[in-house]
Every structure is written in structure tokens, then in C-alpha cells.
Amino acid sequence: MESSGGEELGLGSRWWIASRRRLMPDDPFFSAGNIERELLAKQVALDLTEDERYQLQKMEYECLVEGCGVKLKSYKSRQQHLVDKHKFPTTFEFYKKAHPSKHQRQKHQRRQASHPKEAANDTDMDVDRKSSKQIYQKYRPKKASLKEGKEAEMEVEERMDDLVSAVSKLSTSDSSPSSISFGHRHARGFAFVPRSIHQNRKQTSQSEAKG
Amino acid sequence: MADEDVSPQSSYHRDAIKTSVHNTSAQRRRQLAVAVGKERREALIRTKRLCREAHFDDNEASLEGDMNIEEERAVLNAQASQIIEDLKSATTYQGKGAAQKKVEALRALRRLLSKSEFPPVKAALQAGAVPLLVQYLSFGSPDEQLLEAAWCLTNIAAGEPEETKSLVPALPLLVAHLGEKSSVPVAEQCAWALGNVAGEGDELRNILLAQGALLPLARLMMSNKGSTARTASWALSNLIKGPQPNAATELIRIKGVLDAIIQHLRNLDDELVTEVAWVVVYLSALSEAAVGLLVKSDVVHLLVGKLAASERLHLLIPVLRSLGNLVAADSYMTDKVLVVGHNTTDQILLGLIKCLKSEHRVLKKEAAWVLSNIAAGSVGHKELIFSSEATPLMIHLLSSAPFDIRKEVAYTLGNLCVAPAKNAEQPSVIVHHLVALVNRECISGFIHLVRSADIQSAKLGLQFLELVMRGMPNREGPKLVEREDGIDAMERFQFHENEEMRTMANGLVDKYFGEDYGLDE
Numbered sequence: 231m232e233s234s235g236g237e238e239l240g241l242g243s244r245w246w247i248a249s250r251r252r253l254m255p256d257d258p259f260f261s262a263g264n265i266e267r268e269l270l271a272k273q274v275a276l277d278l279t280e281d282e283r284y285q286l287q288k289m290e291y292e293c294l295v296e297g298c299g300v301k302l303k304s305y306k307s308r309q310q311h312l313v314d315k316h317k318f319p320t321t322f323e324f325y326k327k328a329h330p331s332k333h334q335r336q337k338h339q340r341r342q343a344s345h346p347k348e349a350a351n352d353t354d355m356d357v358d359r360k361s362s363k364q365i366y367q368k369y370r371p372k373k374a375s376l377k378e379g380k381e382a383e384m385e386v387e388e389r390m391d392d393l394v395s396a397v398s399k400l401s402t403s404d405s406s407p408s409s410i411s412f413g414h415r416h417a418r419g420f421a422f423v424p425r426s427i428h429q430n431r432k433q434t435s436q437s438e439a440k441g
Numbered sequence: 442m443a444d445e446d447v448s449p450q451s452s453y454h455r456d457a458i459k460t461s462v463h464n465t466s467a468q469r470r471r472q473l474a475v476a477v478g479k480e481r482r483e484a485l486i487r488t489k490r491l492c493r494e495a496h497f498d499d500n501e502a503s504l505e506g507d508m509n510i511e512e513e514r515a516v517l518n519a520q521a522s523q524i525i526e527d528l529k530s531a532t533t534y535q536g537k538g539a540a541q542k543k544v545e546a547l548r549a550l551r552r553l554l555s556k557s558e559f560p561p562v563k564a565a566l567q568a569g570a571v572p573l574l575v576q577y578l579s580f581g582s583p584d585e586q587l588l589e590a591a592w593c594l595t596n597i598a599a600g601e602p603e604e605t606k607s608l609v610p611a612l613p614l615l616v617a618h619l620g621e622k623s624s625v626p627v628a629e630q631c632a633w634a635l636g637n638v639a640g641e642g643d644e645l646r647n648i649l650l651a652q653g654a655l656l657p658l659a660r661l662m663m664s665n666k667g668s669t670a671r672t673a674s675w676a677l678s679n680l681i682k683g684p685q686p687n688a689a690t691e692l693i694r695i696k697g698v699l700d701a702i703i704q705h706l707r708n709l710d711d712e713l714v715t716e717v718a719w720v721v722v723y724l725s726a727l728s729e730a731a732v733g734l735l736v737k738s739d740v741v742h743l744l745v746g747k748l749a750a751s752e753r754l755h756l757l758i759p760v761l762r763s764l765g766n767l768v769a770a771d772s773y774m775t776d777k778v779l780v781v782g783h784n785t786t787d788q789i790l791l792g793l794i795k796c797l798k799s800e801h802r803v804l805k806k807e808a809a810w811v812l813s814n815i816a817a818g819s820v821g822h823k824e825l826i827f828s829s830e831a832t833p834l835m836i837h838l839l840s841s842a843p844f845d846i847r848k849e850v851a852y853t854l855g856n857l858c859v860a861p862a863k864n865a866e867q868p869s870v871i872v873h874h875l876v877a878l879v880n881r882e883c884i885s886g887f888i889h890l891v892r893s894a895d896i897q898s899a900k901l902g903l904q905f906l907e908l909v910m911r912g913m914p915n916r917e918g919p920k921l922v923e924r925e926d927g928i929d930a931m932e933r934f935q936f937h938e939n940e941e942m943r944t945m946a947n948g949l950v951d952k953y954f955g956e957d958y959g960l961d962e
Binding site: 248251253259270271274275276318 | 472473475476555560592595596598599600605630633636637640641675679682683684719722723726727754755758759762766768769770772802803806807810813814816817845852855856858859861867868901904905907908945948
């Protein structure tokens with residue numbers, strides 16, 4: 231079966247005709263999968279000063295389970311603790327990016343309505359920039375092409391829905407095979423620099439190179 | 442559930458959380474949800490601490506926050522202007538320590554543009570940053586200077602559209618530094634800056650292509666150094682993403698590119714593989730030449746391997762999509778590569794099944810799309826998919842998943858039921874498959890589609906009902922359709938504005954529920 235026009239053939243026909251369907255990269259079909267990628271359209275090259283690095287080193291990572299109270303030294307060791315002690319799935323990827331709550335979004339929308347000029351600046355800082363920056367990364371993507379505000383909000387909605395549905399679908403089995411990722415995009419700079427441990431290594435070498 | 446309910450103030454969930462080994466599943470879910478909420482807040486606090494920025498936080502008076510922002514910005518803007526002035530005077534420095542002074546001023550600007558939450562890009566631009574940085578980028582300058590200058594431009598380009606566009610005067614020199622005359626770190630940083638520029642939009646992409654950025658970026662992509670290859674791949678993916686196909690077509694023609702892609706797909710560094718996979722996404726979507734070369738190369742096998750083995754969403758998306766593009770574009774894939782019985786075929790099926798089971802909507806949807814195209818292949822392919830775990834998964838998704846996934850799954854399930862037609866006449870039904878699906882209550886899922894607002898889906902539903910009513914043995918089809926309120930669904934189109942739908946639906950009702958209907962009983 232030929233692919234191009236196959237869709238038309240199927241559509242124009244009373245009968246079901248099995249044919250391949252080809253889609254262009256900008257087809258709306260792909261937009262959900264593009265969300266992460268769009269955020270990486272531009273990337274800021276970050277670096278930490280010695281002060282900030284020191285501050286980070288001092289930082290503690292508290293166990294995320296209510297009532298546990300244990301403090302760990304790094305993100306990774308905390309994840310290990312959660313897996314070992316609290317039986318979290320090993321493939322569990324915690325939600326690294328915070329999204330504004332519905333309240334925040336509404337607040338933001340009201341701001342936009344009443345202060346259009348200022349809001350123009352803030353729009354860019356809405357979803358992603360305002361919230362968590364993985365500052366221990368070297369790379370941080372700037373908000374790129376979330377031009378259409380409405381689309382951006384729908385994407386946020388979708389991500390929120392993903393988060394909600396993800397949480398509601400959480401398997402309690404430890405042998406859960408799928409990686410539970412709360413709509414987390416490794417985006418926002420993760421494309422280039424993975425985990426914080428790895429990054430610290432990279433950081434040092436980078437800082438040596440760049441003096 | 443997740444967001445609003447989980448807050449530090451809420452004690453609603455607190456009592457229920459126990460870390461004993463007798464956690465019920467509900468407790469477990471709550472525990473995990475609380476953990477996520479806590480982590481998010483923690484991330485927010487960290488950001489705040491380091492970036493000294495005020496958040497739109499529920500607990501914080503935004504007015505107070507605003508004032509801090511204003512003050513902070515004013516300070517940063519002033520700093521930016523000052524540093525630009527320093528940089529201007531530094532261009533005239535000569536003699537001992539001149540180079541060092543220049544680098545220090547550049548570094549100060551770079552830090553300003555990279556560390557704070559509100560980098561004073563506009564102020565820097567207004568003070569004349571770009572032409573100045575172009576000066577500092579001149580060939581023959583010390584590497585450290587070139588690096589810092591390129592880094593500054595990178596971060597300017599990462600900003601607003603107008604800020605990115607302000608780099609236009611710097612583009613020729615940035616492109617020039619991609620070449621072999623410049624050191625690798627400098628070339629890499631320039632690639633990064635150009636990647637940001639390409640990421641801005643069509644207009645800038647075309648300028649870059651006209652200035653010959655493609656070839657040197659491709660050369661950098663072939664580098665053995667991981668970070669260089671990765672940065673260049675990312676920049677290339679921005680450059681060739683279209684919608685015009687010319688850049689993609691040009692890229693695949695460059696000698697060594699395909700080999701480099703193959704080599705990098707073998708790399709253990711997932712980040713590199715991800716970037717290269719995105720290049721393949723655009724190559725496979727936009728360039729027929731690329732498709733032809735890719736389907737005959739090792740790329741397919743390597744992508745299938747990643748699909749089957751990886752658990753990482755941001756890697757799986759471009760891998761899945763590349764494969765999807767290739768299957769959709771060239772029948773060579775199902776004819777020659779994904780032959781039934783070959784290991785690659787078994788693997789891709791496993792990978793697609795894994796995606797169907799994924800929590801991620803994107804993976805489910807796009808995997809179903811790929812499956813639907815494989816199911817449009819030979820009878821052997823249909824039988825392979827039909828007898829796999831994919832079928833029960835899809836049957837379940839047909840009744841339970843969000844609309845977009847249901848639609849893709851519907852395409853696949855329907856494709857399993859029809860044999861390739863010799864001409865465009867009535868395709869023959871694979872009765873065995875149809876019966877199995879009907880017995881597992883798929884009719885209602887398709888009737889649901891008939892009722893949907895999307896005309897394409899409604900048509901899909903009607904076409905399937907036609908299959909059922911024609912193809913089910915013992916003329917059981919119409920009865921089964923009626924039982925699921927199919928007649929009602931079809932009659933919705935009786936006076937529908939869309940002529941095609943009207944004709945189709947009315948035709949079916951007349952043919953199968955006409956005067957003779959029910960008379961046999």
C-alpha cells in the first residue's frame with residue numbers, strides 16, 4: 231500500500247483500507263511529544279560561582295517521606311535511601327520540575343489581564359522559568375518558543391493531567407517495570423548534562439578550563 | 442489530586458502515611474504523591490535561595506516579590522552597562538596584562554548573563570554588546586577570550602526572540618569559528634550559540650543555512666569528543682527541522698554523516714544518542730534521500746535496540762518517532778527490514794509493547810501509530826501483531842484511553858482485520874481476527890468513535906462497523922452492532938452536513954437494517 235494519499239484513500243472510501251499514514255514533523259499529532267523538545271530549542275550556558283557551589287555542597291536533601299526525617303548528602307543518595315528504606319521503585323524518577331498550581335496559573339492570568347505590559351515580560355517566566363531551575367546543572371534552557379500563551383497553558387494542563395493521572399496510576403508493586411515519571415521532562419537542560427553527580431564532575435572540569 | 446492537595450499546610454494526608462511494611466496501595470499512592478510534592482517545593486526553595494528571586498508562591502505576597510525583582514533588575518542592568526563600558530575601553534589596551542584584562546571583563550559579562558534569574562540581556566544589548574563581542578571574536582585572539590565572547594553571545598541568543606535576532610551581525614564570525622582553524626572548545630561554544638539562533642525560527646535558520654553553517658556543524662557532529670558531537674547534533678536538529686526539507690536533504694548528502702550517526706547511536710551516553718536521534722527524526726521526516734539511506738543502514742537495528750532496552754522517556758521519544766517515520770515513509774521497512782521472524786522485528790514489537798504499557802501518553806500514542814503502519818503491511822505482520830501482547834493491550838486502550846490514543850489504536854485494530862486489497866475495491870476481511878476483536882467487545886469502542894466530534898474518527902468507526910456487518914460469520918454482524926446502539930450512532934448522520942458521512946451512514950443503515958432486517962428470526 232502506498233503511503234502518500236493512503237490516508238485520503240481510506241477517508242474517501244466506504245471501506246476500511248489499511249494503509250500507512252505518514253506525518254510531517256510539525257503535525258499537531260506530534261505536539262505532545264514535542265513539548266520537552268521545544269523547551270530545549272534554546273539553552274543558556276550556566277555556570278556556578280565558587281560561592282554557589284559551596285552553598286550547594288552544604289545543602290542537605292531531606293527524605294521525601296513524611297515522618298522519616300533522615301537527611302542525605304546528595305540527590306542521588308536520597309534516591310537510594312528512598313529505594314532501600316521506603317521501597318520506592320528503582321525506576322522512579324521524581325518530578326524535578328515544579329509547575330505552577332492551578333491557583334498560580336489563574337493568578338498569572340489575572341495579572342496578564344490587568345498588567346499587559348508587565349505580563350508580557352512575565353509570560354516568559356510563567357511556567358518554567360519561574361519554577362525550579364536545576365541550578366546545579368551547567369545548562370539551562372531558556373523558555374523558547376512557547377509563543378502562543380494559550381497553547382502553553384494547555385500544555386501545562388496536559389502536563390498537570392499527566393502528573394495527576396500518573397500519580398493515580400502508580401503501581402504499588404516494587405517490580406513495576408515502567409519508569410514512573412511525572413511528566414518530567416529531562417528537558418530544561420538535562421539533554422546536555424544528566425545527573426547532578428555527573429554534572430559536578432563536569433562542572434569542575436569546566437571551571438578549570440574556563441578558569 | 443496531585444497538586445493542590447499536597448501542601449505543607451495540609452494535614453489531611455499526614456496521618457495516613459506510615460512507612461510500615463503493611464502499606465496499603467492507597468497509602469502507597471499517597472506516600473508517593475507526597476514525596477513528589479515535597480520534592481517540588483524543595484526545588485523551588487533551592488532556586489529561590491540561589492537565584493534570589495521572588496516566586497509566585499501561594500504563600501508569598503507577590504507585591505513584596507515584585508519590588509525585589511525591580512530592585513534586582515535595576516542593579517543588574519547597571520552592572521551590565523558598566524561592564525560593557527569596561528569592555529569598550531579594554532579593546533584599546535595594549536602591552537602587559539592587556540589580554541588578561543579583556544578576559545576578565547568578558548568573564549564578568551558572561552557571569553552576569555548566566556548566573557542570575559533575570560540576566561540583563563536587554564541592557565547589555567542597548568549598551569552595544571553584540572558589535573563589541575564580534576570584535577572580541579576576531580581571529581587570532583587568545584582562546585580564552587574567544588570562548589568567553591562566544592559564551593556571552595550564547596546566552597544572549599538564549600533569550601527572547603528579539604534578543605536572539607540581535608546576533609545576526611555576529612553570525613558570519615560564529616560560523617567561521619566552527620571551522621578547523623578554531624580550537625575545539627571554541628568551535629563547540631560557537632555551535633551552541635548558533636544552535637540557539639537556529640532554535641529561534643525559520644527566518645534565522647535560513648540565514649544560517651545561507652551562510653553555510655550546515656557543513657561545519659556536520660563536521661563537528663562527527664567529532665569523537667562527546668560534548669562536541671552532542672552540542673553539534675543538537676544545533677543541527679534545530680537547523681534542519683524544517684518545515685522546508687532542503688537542509689535535511691543537504692545534510693544526509695554530506696560525506697561521513699550517516700556513518701557518524703551510526704557510530705553515535707552505539708554510544709553509551711544516552712544524552713548523545715538522544716540528540717542524534719532527533720537529527721534522525723528530522724532526516725526521516727523531511728528527506729526522501731535520507732529515508733532511502735537510513736532504511737538500508739544499521740540505524741534501524743540500533744534504534745530498535747534502544748527502543749527495546751531504554752526506559753528513558755526523553756530518549757524513547759525521538760527513537761520511537763524516527764522508527765515511526767521510517768516505517769511510514771518506506772515500504773522497504775516492512776518488506777525487507779522488519780521481516781516476520783527476524784530478530785529486529787521481534788525486538789521492535791517488544792519495544793512498541795513496552796511503550797503501549799508506558800505511563801506516558803506520548804509513548805502510547807506514537808507507538809500505536811507505528812503499530813498501525815506495521816499492521817498495514819503483510820498478512821504475516823498482522824498475524825504477528827495480532828498474536829502478541831499488543832492486541833489485548835490495545836483492546837483495553839480502545840475503551841479506556843484518552844481520545845487521541847483510542848484513535849491510533851483503532852487504526853491498528855482495524856488494519857489487523859483487513860487483508861491488503863488487490864485493487865481499490867472492497868478489501869477482504871481477515872475473519873479470524875475480526876471475530877476475536879468482536880468477541881472482546883471492540884464494537885462499542887468503535888461506535889464510541891462514530892459518536893465523536895472528529896469526523897475522521899467517526900468515519901473510521903463507520904468503516905469498522907461496515908467490516909463487522911459484512912464480515913462477521915452467520916450474518917451476526919448487524920445484530921451485534923444493533924446491540925451496542927450502533928444504529929442510533931449511525932442515524933446521527935442522517936441529516937449531517939457532511940455529505941460523505943451522510944451517504945456512508947445512511948448507506949449502511951439501509952443495507953443492513955432495511956426492510957428485511959429481523960425477518961429471519
